[in-house]
Amino acid sequence: MRNSLLKRRARKLFLGCLAPFVILASWEYLGRRGIINLSILPRPSVIMDCLAEMIANGQLKKHLLVSAFRVVKGFLIGGGVGLVLGVLCGLSNTWNDVLSSLIGILRPIPMIAWIPILILLLGIDEGSKIALIAIGTFWPVLLNTSRGIRNTDKKLLEVGIILEKSRSQMLTKVILPAAFPFIFTGIRLGVSSAWSCVVTAEVIAAAVGIGYVIMYARELLQPDVLLIGVLTIGVVGLLLDVVLLQIEKRALRWNEADER
């Protein structure tokens, strides 16, 4: 049993690595043969050298840390406000009605369209970037939280009522745990949205950060640095999602069918 599981995992890993490997190998080959213009698209081995250098001289770490810090701040603000408003909208029809028209108008606005407004309102420094990340986090957290709360099983609510639970006990012991899978989905989407927002904000206007690395490399015609920037964004996004999925799996242990 265990053995076949391991085999299946290994197979999956092998197949997952196959496509990137083939692409990289043929890319390297075509580059060495001079078929690809190296000043536009350097060979993978050159990019690896450049990556090693950026890690060694601390450039990559510096920019990543700045971006990560912005993400954390924006996420905490947007996620926090989204969670509170989501709970209010989920619990109260009045709040839901009050906010629904506002949500309807603001939600379809693409992140990129917020940037000029935010720069105008908050200046070109940190404020506007963090606000953009906060907005990007806010929507998925708000919508999923309120949906999760509205979705609470009426039958479980009745159990709480029969057992004379207070309003706050109902919220913390019944409603929020019941909505937790939804809330967590909101948080996961919020994190990935925050990560893409920080790049958007930095590409438009920044003097440091992973998005800035990309823009700056483009201006200096350094395609290797540019590619490293882009790939870093992808890898970090992937890692964030993997970690969050693991946390979710732990937290929702009870939700897993028959482990015995």
Added chain:
Amino acid sequence: MGMNKSVDILGVSKIFSLDSGDLPVLGKSDFHIESGEFVSIVGRSGCGKSTLLRIISGLEIATTGEVQIGGRRVERPSVLTGLIFQEPRLFPWLTVEKNIEFGLHRKIEKTQRREVVEQHIALVGLSGFEEAFPRQLSGGMQQRVSIARTLINQPNVLLLDEPFGALDALTRIHMQNEILQIWEAEGSTMILVTHDVDEAIFLSDRIIVLSDRPGEIKKVISVDTSRPRDRSGPRFMEIRREIYTEFFEDSSLSIEYYV
């Protein structure tokens, strides 16, 4: 002990207002249940049995009339009136232990709390399953957790809404015996809704037969044999026939349909 656990149903009726108009579910009913009595309610699906139990528990408000428990009008749900639903309704994110502890209403200190919970886990025969999640339990075990969660407040009145409906025949008989034991130990007033006529006869002092919707009390049958009852004894058979006649007197069709 000596506490009045009688239940009075006084002129209770229920009409649900739907978009499509009014739906009378319960006709005016009056009934007195003695303190410590075991009463079953039988009737066809949809005749308002659950609604009646919900009104007695305070979860639903009667359109007319009122329910009194121990001579006092029921205004809202109370942990002293336990309601056990047809489905176990456990919190899937809590272990057996935590689910039962959730029921505990009175504020007591932690060690005593654990003790009371442990005691009730043992009462329903689930020792060793403290840390299990509901998903890992069979339907019968889940229903026992639900019963323990209700019993932990030592309710004066226990309302059971087809609690064993979803269980297989053998588990059901086992649970019926356990309920009898609990009833004898706790001395609470029991009101059991069931569609299983044998279950009603096996357990109850009296059986209320409700008419089709809107449900009204059509007949009350006293089960005058001593417990434990022989499910195939002559008196048992006689009462069973009496109840079946009640159900099928108005339509000869249903006999073929049900038997």
